[in-house]
Amino acid sequence: MKVSVIGAGNVGAKAVYYIAEKNIADIVMVDVVNGLARSKALDFLHAAPLRGYEVRIRGTTDFAEIERSDVVVITAGIARKPGMDRMDLLKTNVGIAAQAAREIALRAPNAVVIVVTNPLDVISMVVLRETGFALRKVVGMAGVLDSTRFRWFIAEKLGVWPGDVQAMVLGGHGDEMVPLTRYTSVGGIPLDQLLDTAGIEALVKRTRTGGAEIVSLLKTGSAFYAPGASVAKMVEAVIKDERRLFPASAYLRGEYGFRDIYLGVPVVMGRNGVERVVELPLADSERKALDASAEAVRRGLAELSTVMGEKA
Amino acid sequence: MAQVSIIGGGNVGANAAFFIAEKGVTDVLLVDIQAGLSRGKMLDIMEAAPIRRYRNFLSGSDSLDDIKGSEFVVVAAGAIRSPGMRREELFTVNASLIRSLAPEIARLTPESIVVVATEPVDSLTALFTRVSGMPRARVLGLGGILDSTRLRALIARELGVSMEIVSAMVIGRHSDDMICLPRYCSIAGVPLPLLLPPEKIAALVEETRTAGDLVVELAKRSSAYYAPSAAIAELADSVHMNLNRVFSVSLILEGEYDVTDAALSLPALIGSRGAARVLTPELTPHELAILHESARKVAAAVKGDPAPASARNVGSRGATR
Numbered sequence: 260m261k262v263s264v265i266g267a268g269n270v271g272a273k274a275v276y277y278i279a280e281k282n283i284a285d286i287v288m289v290d291v292v293n294g295l296a297r298s299k300a301l302d303f304l305h306a307a308p309l310r311g312y313e314v315r316i317r318g319t320t321d322f323a324e325i326e327r328s329d330v331v332v333i334t335a336g337i338a339r340k341p342g343m344d345r346m347d348l349l350k351t352n353v354g355i356a357a358q359a360a361r362e363i364a365l366r367a368p369n370a371v372v373i374v375v376t377n378p379l380d381v382i383s384m385v386v387l388r389e390t391g392f393a394l395r396k397v398v399g400m401a402g403v404l405d406s407t408r409f410r411w412f413i414a415e416k417l418g419v420w421p422g423d424v425q426a427m428v429l430g431g432h433g434d435e436m437v438p439l440t441r442y443t444s445v446g447g448i449p450l451d452q453l454l455d456t457a458g459i460e461a462l463v464k465r466t467r468t469g470g471a472e473i474v475s476l477l478k479t480g481s482a483f484y485a486p487g488a489s490v491a492k493m494v495e496a497v498i499k500d501e502r503r504l505f506p507a508s509a510y511l512r513g514e515y516g517f518r519d520i521y522l523g524v525p526v527v528m529g530r531n532g533v534e535r536v537v538e539l540p541l542a543d544s545e546r547k548a549l550d551a552s553a554e555a556v557r558r559g560l561a562e563l564s565t566v567m568g569e570k571a
Numbered sequence: 572m573a574q575v576s577i578i579g580g581g582n583v584g585a586n587a588a589f590f591i592a593e594k595g596v597t598d599v600l601l602v603d604i605q606a607g608l609s610r611g612k613m614l615d616i617m618e619a620a621p622i623r624r625y626r627n628f629l630s631g632s633d634s635l636d637d638i639k640g641s642e643f644v645v646v647a648a649g650a651i652r653s654p655g656m657r658r659e660e661l662f663t664v665n666a667s668l669i670r671s672l673a674p675e676i677a678r679l680t681p682e683s684i685v686v687v688a689t690e691p692v693d694s695l696t697a698l699f700t701r702v703s704g705m706p707r708a709r710v711l712g713l714g715g716i717l718d719s720t721r722l723r724a725l726i727a728r729e730l731g732v733s734m735e736i737v738s739a740m741v742i743g744r745h746s747d748d749m750i751c752l753p754r755y756c757s758i759a760g761v762p763l764p765l766l767l768p769p770e771k772i773a774a775l776v777e778e779t780r781t782a783g784d785l786v787v788e789l790a791k792r793s794s795a796y797y798a799p800s801a802a803i804a805e806l807a808d809s810v811h812m813n814l815n816r817v818f819s820v821s822l823i824l825e826g827e828y829d830v831t832d833a834a835l836s837l838p839a840l841i842g843s844r845g846a847a848r849v850l851t852p853e854l855t856p857h858e859l860a861i862l863h864e865s866a867r868k869v870a871a872a873v874k875g876d877p878a879p880a881s882a883r884n885v886g887s888r889g890a891t892r
Contacts, residue, residue, distance in 0.1 A: 276797070280593075298789035305782060305798035308723040308734040309805055310590075403622075410621035421620040469618065476611025484589065485618035492622050 260284035260498050263325035263367065265359045266335030267296035267318065269480065270375060273487025274332060274494075275316065279303060281491065283498045285315040287324045290335070296320065322362040328370045330497050332400075332490055333359050333386060336376035338481050348377055349559070350566050356382045360389035368392075371497050371532040374399045375490055379432045380508050381559040383521040385567075387510060394510040395533040401432035402506025402523045403489040408469040409438055412462045417453060419445055426450075428506045429545070430523050430552030433470055437523075437548040438463045442539065493528060500530035509533045515541075517553055520560070573600035573630065575807050576638035576680070578672065579648030580609035580631065582796035583688055583803070587645055589616055590804030592625045596811050599629045600641070603648075606633045635672075639679045642843075643810050645803055646672060646699070649689040651794045652787050658691040658746055662872055665689050669698050670876070677703035684810050684845045686803060687821075688713040692745045693865075694872035696821045697834035701877045707823035707834075709845040714745035715819025715836030716802045722751055722779040729775060730766060732758060740852070741779065742819055742836050744865035749836075750858050751776040806841060813843040820846060824866070827851050828859060833866035 262278055264271045267290035275288050290296040296318030303316045336352035356376050374383045383399035406426045414421035423446045430437035440459050443450040473482040496503040507526045511517040514536045525537040575591060577584045580603030588599040601609040609631030616629050649665040687696045696712030718741035727734040736759040743750035753772045756763040786795040809816040819838050824830040827849055839846035
């Protein structure tokens with residue numbers, strides 16, 4: 260099995276690292292910056308005897324090396340600066356993702372593509388169009404990250420082990436995230452039996468701004484450990500055909516009443532990418548929040564049309 | 572109170588915390604003077620905890636006082652190399668940091684095992700030991716363990732065997748004059764010279780010697796940090812669990828190979844009391860000559876600083892000066 264990660268910045272490199280530790284595939288890391296991917300691949304090799312991974316990890320500037328990858332992850336793009344809106348990133352990152360997508364279509368035509376570059380729901384659409392891949396083959400990573408943050412905040416608040424907290428989220432990444440507290444549980448017990456509404460609301464609010472909280476603490480740079488771990492989890496589900504249920508950004512064809520849009524929904528991830536979209540019954544408030552989230556993605560797609568001209 | 576404290580929230584420090592979490596060793600506190608930095612990085616790692624199923628808690632602080640009572644302290648603060656720079660060139664700038672940190676660490680954590688990861692590792696380990704007044708067994712430099720790991724990876728790659736069955740031994744100074752000992756490298760117990768011709772071994776040794784330089788040269792704005800921080804986590808584990816694993820670590824020599832007053836890497840048993848025992852494998856005259864020359868260089872770097880603890884009153888241990 261072979262996984263390629265495009266972009267050797269903090270998120271890309273950390274994702275490579277987490278995938279390496281799973282010992283499930285050889286990995287190629289591509290970055291246009293000369294030496295960057297190679298330096299990190301060397302460092303990973305040097306740490307291998309201590310960490311126990313035996314897979315081959317290559318760093319390169321040459322897209323040709325992604326040839327016949329089973330999974331390709333796109334992390335390349337500029338990072339969000341403090342106070343910067345995700346939509347501000349659009350122009351630059353659309354260009355980067357479109358180029359990566361064309362390389363993937365050419366060299367790894369059977370790959371499942373996991374998009375990480377922000378704004379996630381819009382970039383996923385760009386990659387789908389530029390690759391011309393089947394709809395289920397292109398999926399965006401956001402919900403896994405939002406839900407792991409939500410899970411950690413719940414675990415910290417309740418003083419329980421984070422592995423025992425399960426959470427489901429819907430909608431766009433970050434501000435537009437719709438947490439489904441009814442489908443969030445601790446050891447199987449619904450969250451609303453363990454925390455009052457105000458307590459849950461506070462954790463939801465913190466989750467929505469989870470990325471911004473890290474950015475404001477670090478001053479320079481944004482989160483990469485939790486994002487990298489989230490990516491690796493999705494890659495593993497594909498490589499091992501695990502059919503795990505993840506919240507992820509998937510192309511919708513009528514599910515939840517939306518068409519021709521990428522939006523965070525529960526999906527079953529397996530060897531073919533999105534094996535299916537799971538439709539959950541929603542409460543009125545959740546329905547409203549999801550509509551608002553979809554509306555935000557639509558605004559992003561409208562901006563995309565402006566950026567890409569008549570092509571979009 | 573976290574049992575492991577790491578000072579310096581850069582790549583090495585933060586990733587050491589990460590690896591300690593991955594290994595499930597114990598709680599970690601990361602300290603950095605830049606407000607928010609260490610808290611942000613530790614929060615990011617904890618947000619991965621539900622996925623990675625961490626069993627320990629990582630936290631960040633901007634106050635050195637919070638390390639109080641730690642059993643294991645990592646010094647990962649200071650300037651790093653830029654391309655073309657030798658590790659020794661960092662001595663002046665990083666030595667002043669060590670001179671101010673060492674007495675504070677000795678005061679706040681008088682019983683701790685300290686690992687110095689700041690470059691140049693050997694002279695700063697010697698300096699830390701002198702200034703802190705701590706016994707040499709409890710001040711360890713991240714030197715040979717890193718070089719040994721790199722050699723181990725390269726041997727496994729060259730032979731196409733699992734890294735797990737390869738062991739490698741590098742001692743001496745963590746610099747151009749590191750001493751790779753191929754006859755003490757083995758593959759499932761078989762000495763390396765039986766499996767590879769001398770010229771191939773020489774090439775691996777050379778690649779190990781320049782491995783750190785190559786990472787700096789390629790990365791341009793950072794130095795290696797995965798291998799160093801993974802090595803720190805191994806040491807933390809061996810100390811916390813009192814495993815007495817054999818690692819090549821830098822420490823003040825007290826007569827080993829007739830060297831005193833200089834810190835160099837030698838294989839040692841690492842447990843809850845630090846380097847409980849230092850091993851002295853037989854060396855060739857050539858290897859000994861390099862070791863002695865390395866010792867002179869390290870001793871020269873720290874000659875202006877206070878005498879080692881063994882030469883002073885025991886009562887001065889941990890005193891702030």
